[in-house]
Amino acid sequence: MYHRRTLTDAQINRELLDVVFRTPMWWVAIVSVLGIIVAGAASAFGFMMNQGLGVTGLQQPIFWGFFITNFIFWVGISHAGVMISAILRLSQAEWRRPMVRAAETMTVFALTVSLLQPLIHAGRPWRIFYWVFPYDWARGIWPDVRSPLVWDPTAIITYLTSSTLFVYTALIPDLAVIRDRSTGWRRTVYGILSLGWHGNPRQWKLQGIAGILLSALILPVFVSVHSIVSWDFGVSLVPSWHTTVFAPYFVIGAVHSGVSAVVTLMIVMRKLYKLENFIWEEHIDAVARLLIVVATAWMFFFWLDIVFGLWLREEQEITVWQLRMFEPPWSWLFLAFIMFSYIIPVPLWLFRRVRRSFTWMLWTSLMVNVGMFLERLIIIVPALMRKGPWTFTFDTYRPSAVEVTIIVGSIALVALLLMLFSKFFPLIPLWEEKEGQKLIDEVKVGDRVIPALVKEH
Amino acid sequence: MANTKLMGLFQEPEQVASAMTQLKDDGFPAEDLDVYSGSPFPEGSFGEHEPETRLYMFPLVGALVGFAIGLLWTAGTQISYPLVTGGKPLLSIPPMTIIMYENTMLGAIIFTVLGVLFESRLPRRKLGLYDERITEGYIGVIVDCPEDRAAKAESLLTGAGAEEIKRDEG
Numbered sequence: 001m002y003h004r005r006t007l008t009d010a011q012i013n014r015e016l017l018d019v020v021f022r023t024p025m026w027w028v029a030i031v032s033v034l035g036i037i038v039a040g041a042a043s044a045f046g047f048m049m050n051q052g053l054g055v056t057g058l059q060q061p062i063f064w065g066f067f068i069t070n071f072i073f074w075v076g077i078s079h080a081g082v083m084i085s086a087i088l089r090l091s092q093a094e095w096r097r098p099m100v101r102a103a104e105t106m107t108v109f110a111l112t113v114s115l116l117q118p119l120i121h122a123g124r125p126w127r128i129f130y131w132v133f134p135y136d137w138a139r140g141i142w143p144d145v146r147s148p149l150v151w152d153p154t155a156i157i158t159y160l161t162s163s164t165l166f167v168y169t170a171l172i173p174d175l176a177v178i179r180d181r182s183t184g185w186r187r188t189v190y191g192i193l194s195l196g197w198h199g200n201p202r203q204w205k206l207q208g209i210a211g212i213l214l215s216a217l218i219l220p221v222f223v224s225v226h227s228i229v230s231w232d233f234g235v236s237l238v239p240s241w242h243t244t245v246f247a248p249y250f251v252i253g254a255v256h257s258g259v260s261a262v263v264t265l266m267i268v269m270r271k272l273y274k275l276e277n278f279i280w281e282e283h284i285d286a287v288a289r290l291l292i293v294v295a296t297a298w299m300f301f302f303w304l305d306i307v308f309g310l311w312l313r314e315e316q317e318i319t320v321w322q323l324r325m326f327e328p329p330w331s332w333l334f335l336a337f338i339m340f341s342y343i344i345p346v347p348l349w350l351f352r353r354v355r356r357s358f359t360w361m362l363w364t365s366l367m368v369n370v371g372m373f374l375e376r377l378i379i380i381v382p383a384l385m386r387k388g389p390w391t392f393t394f395d396t397y398r399p400s401a402v403e404v405t406i407i408v409g410s411i412a413l414v415a416l417l418l419m420l421f422s423k424f425f426p427l428i429p430l431w432e433e434k435e436g437q438k439l440i441d442e443v444k445v446g447d448r449v450i451p452a453l454v455k456e457h
Numbered sequence: 458m459a460n461t462k463l464m465g466l467f468q469e470p471e472q473v474a475s476a477m478t479q480l481k482d483d484g485f486p487a488e489d490l491d492v493y494s495g496s497p498f499p500e501g502s503f504g505e506h507e508p509e510t511r512l513y514m515f516p517l518v519g520a521l522v523g524f525a526i527g528l529l530w531t532a533g534t535q536i537s538y539p540l541v542t543g544g545k546p547l548l549s550i551p552p553m554t555i556i557m558y559e560n561t562m563l564g565a566i567i568f569t570v571l572g573v574l575f576e577s578r579l580p581r582r583k584l585g586l587y588d589e590r591i592t593e594g595y596i597g598v599i600v601d602c603p604e605d606r607a608a609k610a611e612s613l614l615t616g617a618g619a620e621e622i623k624r625d626e627g
Binding site for chain 1: 491492493494495496497498500503505507510512513516530531534535537538540549552553555556558559560562563565566567569570573574576577578579580581582583584587589591592593594
């Protein structure tokens with residue numbers, strides 16, 4: 001049974017808007033450190049633009065490395081945010097309340113950072129405009145809609161726009177709360193952003209319908225986005241990429257890494273923002289149960305990928321899998337990936353004590369994301385090494401300091417954007433928490449007192 | 458006669474329900490009453506007038522607009538710069554469907570959000586009769602009535618337990 005503290009609307013406002021109205025020193029310190037890391041990564045990118053892609057570890061025949069791995073990784077992370085929020089909203093799961101906003105916001109920032117990766121990878125990012133936009137700039141050549149270079153931005157921009165609108169629509173009532181507690185220029189800004197929200201029954205009804213309708217519309221977009229990203233690989237003729245299983249395999253992998261990232265985010269948020277009254281062991285437990293199912297489904301598709309690869313006994317396919325699984329350093333990375341993504345965390349999550357331990361869940365969810373980054377690297381690089389008969393160039397890929405700096409910077413950038421968001425907007429929806437508080441009254445049945453809200457159990 | 462707006466501020470939802478019932482019993486039309494709250498209550502909690510919305514039309518229209526843009530984009534670019542590959546038809550349908558699908562969904566989502574704002578009567582330039590305590594848990598009952606009925610409305614609101622009555626002459 002949940003031991004939820006009963007909070008008044010004023011207490012919820014005070015506790016969830018604490019950082020919005022007060023700037024703690026720890027917030028300044030964290031933002032400063034993250035800002036320095038991001039500045040370092042931006043400098044590395046500037047250096048790379050000036051010197052050319054030669055400063056990376058990319059070389060023949062491997063032209064996709066850390067940046068593309070990072071692109072897939074962040075698109076994956078972005079998936080769980082809206083997915084978890086949409087599914088929990090549609091199923092009216094009560095335990096969604098503290099996690100939907102943070103998950104949706106993480107989606108927006110992870111997608112933004114993922115969009116930056118192909119731009120960085122291009123070396124000269126301004127050229128991307130020639131490939132993507134359906135506008136005849138100067139040369140009389142139109143972008144080819146048959147190319148995945150056009151599909152990817154279309155899908156990601158659709159998802160990014162949708163997720164941003166999803167976050168904003170649900171944020172309007174909370175912006176009105178901040179407006180009502182602000183003075184001066186802040187009141188003006190939040191007044192504009194809250195669009196004159198009053199909170200009458202008509203507006204609340206539409207807010208509820210919007211949550212469900214947008215969830216239903218975003219779910220198919222979410223499935224399509226990572227499918228389209230997987231077709232970047234699937235439509236090529238590269239051995240081990242040219243397979244039909246990639247779309248569901250990528251989607252479920254994205255959900256695995258994304259839900260794990262939501263767990264990490266919730267635990268960090270709870271500690272930093274002192275959200276003990278809102279994020280409980282039961283929430284983490286519920287997500288961990290979801291993770292067991294998702295991880296096992298992902299493992300099934302991973303197994304299918306191997307079977308599809310080996311079934312026809314094509315030499316090229318077998319060579320790539322041999323390289324991935326049995327030749328160092330890929331074999332070590334493969335072992336780490338499989339241990340971190342499934343073999344260590346999933347059996348641990350079967351224990352209730354682990355699922356309800358914030359420390360265990362923090363480390364296991366982080367472990368999954370290290371594993372899932374390695375998974376994407378192992379999918380991409382060994383397949384491009386062209387190891388096989390009649391191969392004249394066969395070299396490996398070693399990421400350079402520039403690439404590592406940019407990757408670390410991308411992690412810092414997502415964290416920085418989340419920290420900045422939390423300074424101006426509540427990370428937990430105030431109105432959803434207030435609505436939840438109304439539904440926790442207890443009912444006496446015989447000698448037992450049970451919560452009125454049966455959906456929580 | 459000019460209309461006036463009154464707002465009674467209540468702390469308990471039961472008081473609001475009682476105030477609404479009394480106002481309606483006394484002949485105040487339901488469409489001239491409104492309730493402001495800081496969080497949603499189950500529909501009909503206060504016996505409020507709730508007109509139907511046409512929100513469901515918006516995503517359909519948006520989807521059609523998005524689909525049309527997708528079709529125009531994919532077919533237009535291929536026709537403008539014809540790349541005949543292996544004697545196959547110029548318009549390549551499978552990749553076109555990818556882009557048209559994304560545009561259809563994007564159109565539906567953008568129009569849904571616009572529909573939510575339009576049907577919620579947002580944005581509003583001025584807040585009008587409002588109280589900041591509403592987002593702290595108070596509930597405001599708004600009565601839009603002719604000047605000569607304002608005293609009656611005020612007495613009904615006070616009788617139902619309103620802590621404060623605010624008035625907007627504009």
